[in-house]
Amino acid sequence: MKAFLILEDGTVxxxxxxxxxxxxxxxxxxxxxMTGYLEVLTDPSYAGQAVVMTYPLIGNYGITPDMESCxxxxxxxxxxxxSRFPSNFRCExxxxxxxxxxxxxxxxxxxxxxxxxxxxEKGTMNGMITVNENFDLKEILPKLKEYQVxxxxxxxxxxxxxxxxGDGPKVALMxxxxxxxxxxxxxxxGCEVKVYPASVSASDIIASKPDGIMLSNGPGDPxxxxxxxxxxRKLYQTDIPIFAIxxxxxxxxxxxxxxxxxxxxxxxxxxxxxxxxxxxxxxISSQNHGYAVDAATxxxxxxxxxxxxxxxxxxxxxxxxxxxxxxxxxxxxxxPGPQDSGYLFDRFMDMMKGAR
Numbered sequence: 001m002k003a004f005l006i007l008e009d010g011t012v013x014x015x016x017x018x019x020x021x022x023x024x025x026x027x028x029x030x031x032x033x034m035t036g037y038l039e040v041l042t043d044p045s046y047a048g049q050a051v052v053m054t055y056p057l058i059g060n061y062g063i064t065p066d067m068e069s070c071x072x073x074x075x076x077x078x079x080x081x082x083s084r085f086p087s088n089f090r091c092e093x094x095x096x097x098x099x100x101x102x103x104x105x106x107x108x109x110x111x112x113x114x115x116x117x118x119x120x121e122k123g124t125m126n127g128m129i130t131v132n133e134n135f136d137l138k139e140i141l142p143k144l145k146e147y148q149v150x151x152x153x154x155x156x157x158x159x160x161x162x163x164x165x166g167d168g169p170k171v172a173l174m175x176x177x178x179x180x181x182x183x184x185x186x187x188x189x190g191c192e193v194k195v196y197p198a199s200v201s202a203s204d205i206i207a208s209k210p211d212g213i214m215l216s217n218g219p220g221d222p223x224x225x226x227x228x229x230x231x232x233r234k235l236y237q238t239d240i241p242i243f244a245i246x247x248x249x250x251x252x253x254x255x256x257x258x259x260x261x262x263x264x265x266x267x268x269x270x271x272x273x274x275x276x277x278x279x280x281x282x283x284i285s286s287q288n289h290g291y292a293v294d295a296a297t298x299x300x301x302x303x304x305x306x307x308x309x310x311x312x313x314x315x316x317x318x319x320x321x322x323x324x325x326x327x328x329x330x331x332x333x334x335x336p337g338p339q340d341s342g343y344l345f346d347r348f349m350d351m352m353k354g355a356r
Contacts, residue, residue: 001016001017001021001130001131002014002015002016002131002133002162003015003016003018003105003106003107003131004018004128004130004131004132004133004135004167005028005078005110005115005127005128005231006127006128006130006135006137006140006141007125007126007127007144008031008125008126008127008141008144008145008151009116009118009125010141011033011113011118012129012137012152013107013111013114013115013236014110015066015108015292016107016108016109017105017106017107017109017131018077018079018082018096018099018105018106018107018108019077019096019099019100019103019104019105019106020099020100020102020103020104020105020106021104021105021131022043023105023128023129023130023131023132023145024050024076024105024129025047025051025075025077025126025127025128025143025144026049026050026074026075026126026127026128026129026147027050027052027124027125027126027127027147027149027280028049028077028078028115028119028124028125028126028127029046029050029051029052029119029124029266029268029290029351030051030052030053030109030112030115030116030265030267031051031052031053031054031126031268031269032054032055032186032269032270033053033055033268033269033270033271033286033336034055034270034312035055035098035171035225035270035336036066036270036306036336037058037095038064038066038067038095038098038333038337039060039066039067039068039179039336040053040288040336041072041077041098041104041141041327042067042068042069042070042071042072043068043069043075043179043288044068044069044073044177044178044179044217044218044219044221044290045073045179045217045218045219045246045247045289046073046077046157046219046288047074047149047152047156047177047219048075048149048150048152048216048219048220048221049074049075049149049156049219050075050076050077050078050127050129051074051076051077051078052075052078052079052112052115052116052119053077053078053079053080053112053147054112054113054116054223054269055221056080056112057080057081057083057087057323058079058080058081058082058083058095058098059079059082059083059094059095060083060086060087060088061087061090061091062083062086062087062092062093062094062095063086063089063092063093063094063095063097063098063177064086064088064090064091064092065090065092065233066335067187067327068177068179068180068181068335069156069177069180069292070352071102071153072098072099072104073156073177074104074191075105075161075238076104076105076106076107076129077099077104077105077106077107077160078106078108078112078115078129078136079084079106079107079108079112079192080108080109080110080111080112080113081108081271082287083095083097083109083110084096087250087287090140091229092116096137103179104174104336105129106129107129110172114213116233116243119265120138120264120265123264123265124262124264124265124266124282124290125144125149125281126144126145126167128140128143128144128145128224135160142194144233147172148340149214149219149220150220150224150239151178151219151220151224152174152199152218152219152220152350153177153198153218153219153225153228153247154199156177156219157174157175157176157177157197157198157199157218158175158195158196158197159166159195159197159198160253161194161195161196161266162194162195163192163193163194163195163351164183164184164186164187164191164192164193164194164195164282165192165250166187166190166191166192166193167190167192168189168190168191168192168210168349169189169190169191169192169211169272169352169353170191170192170208170210170211170212170292170315171186171192171193171194171210171211171212171213171214171348171352172194172196172205172208172212172213172214173186173193173196173213173214173216174196174198174200174205174211174213174214174215174216174248175197175198175216176193176198176215176217176218176219176225176228176247176248176251177216177217177218177247178216178217178218179196179216179217179333179335180267180332180335181333181334181335182214182216182245183195183216183331184333185213185332185333185342186348188344189345189349191212192207193214194210198218198255198317199279199354201231202231202232202235203234205235206234206235206238206303207212207353210240210242210253211240211242211352212240212241212242212243212244212348212351213235213240213243214242214243214244214248214348215243215244215245215247215248215249215251215252215300215327216245216246216248217248217249217288217290217331218246218271219246220247220272221260221262221291222247222250222251222254222260222291223260225247225254228251229254229255230255231247232252232255233255233256234249236255236256236259236320236323237276237323239323239324240324241324241325241348241349241351241354242323242324242325242326242327242350243291243326243327243344243345243351244249244264244325244326244327244328245293245327245330245331245332245333246288246289246328246329246330246331247289247330248288248327249293249317249318249328249329250291250292250293250329252320252325252327253293253298253303253318253327254293256298256299256302256303256320256343257297257298257299257306258293258294258295258297258298259260259294259297259317260291260292260293260294261291261292261294262290262291262354263289263290263291263292266288266290267287267288267289267309267314267329268287268288269286269287270285270286270291270311270333270334270336271285272284272286272287272330273309273311273318274307274308274310274317274330274341275305275307275308275310275316276307277305277306277307277308278306278319283309283333283340283341284338284340285330285332285334285337285338285340286330286331286334286335286336286337286338287330287331288331289329292314292320292329293302293329294315295315295316295318300319300321301321302320302321303319303320303321304318304319304321305317305318306318306319306326306328307330308328311346314329316328316329317329317330318345324352324354326344326347326348330340332344332345335347
C-alpha cells in the first residue's frame with residue numbers, strides 16, 4: 001500500500017506503508033545510529049515525534065530482547081529500506097510485525113537522505129504520515145503548523161513506584177521517561193533502585209532517605225514541566241548526591257534559573273563527541289534531545305560547565321558548586337551507543353559513598 005509523508009513546508013514523499021495504517025501528525029526528527037533501532041523505537045524520549053533513521057537498511061537482525069521500555073514510543077517510523085528477512089540468533093520476530101502490534105504507522109522506500117537534508121537546512125518540522133491517496137494539501141498544512149508535542153512526560157512515566165533490589169546504596173530514580181538501562185546500570189553496580197513516577201513530590205523522595213537521586217531522560221520541552229521543576233528545586237536544596245541525564249539535566253538547570261532553547265534539528269544518534277572539561281578528554285556519546293541549556297544563563301557561582309559538544313559547542317553538562325550534583329545532556333547508559341561515558345555512573349557511586 002502506498003503511504004505519504006507530508007511536511008509542513010509542503011514537501012511530499014511517497015513510499016510504502018509499514019506498520020499501522022492509521023494517520024498521524026507528529027514532529028519529524030532524524031537519528032544517525034547505525035544499529036540499535038529497537039532501543040530507538042522503545043526510547044520514551046521519542047514520544048510526540050516520528051523518527052527518520054538515516055542508516056539505509058533497518059531491521060536486518062529483527063526484534064531482539066533489547067527494549068528500553070515496555071512498548072514502542074515514537075508516533076511514527078520512517079526508513080529507506082526495511083529488511084524483509086531478519087537473521088540473528090536472538091531474533092524473536094520482524095520489525096514489520098512489531099510496528100503493527102504496537103500500532104505505529106510508518107513509511108519505507110523514501111529518500112531519507114533528501115529528507116534529512118531538508119530537516120538539517122530548514123530545521124525540525126511537523127509532518128503527517130498517511131495512506132490516504134486523496135489527501136488535500138490545503139487542508140493538511142494548517143493542521144501541521146498547529147501541532148504541538150505538548151505534555152508527553154505524563155504519558156511515558158511509570159504509574160506506580162517499583163524497586164530493583166540491590167545490596168548497595170539506595171537510589172531514588174525520578175522517571176520522566178527513563179530508559180531501562182539507566183536503572184540497570186545502577187543496579188549492576190549493586191544499587192537498590194526505587195523508580196518513582198514523574199509526579200512524585202520531593203518530600204516523598206527525601207522521606208525515603210536515599211543515598212542518591214537520579215533524574216532521568218524524557219521527552220518534550222523542558223520549560224513546560226513547571227511542577228516538576230519546583231520539586232527538583234527542593235531536591236537541589238538538600239545535601240543528597242544527585243546525577244541527572246538529558247531532560248533531568250535540563251530540569252536541574254531550569255530549577256536554578258537557567259534558560260533552555262530549541263536546537264535547529266537536535267542531537268540524535270550514537271556518534272556525538274563531547275569534551276570532559278575536567279580532564280580535556282573527548283568521548284563519543286549517545287544522544288537524543290531537541291533542546292539545550294544556554295550555559296550563559298546559569299550563574300557560575302551555582303554551577304560550572306563540565307562538558308561541551310565538540311561539534312557545535314553546545315552545553316553537555318554541569319557540575320554544581322558546593323553540591324554533590326552533576327548533570328549531563330548525553331546518555332552514559334548508551335543503549336544504543338558507545339560505552340565511553342559509563343564511568344559517570346562510577347563517579348556517582350563514589351559521590352554516594354563519600355556522602356555516607
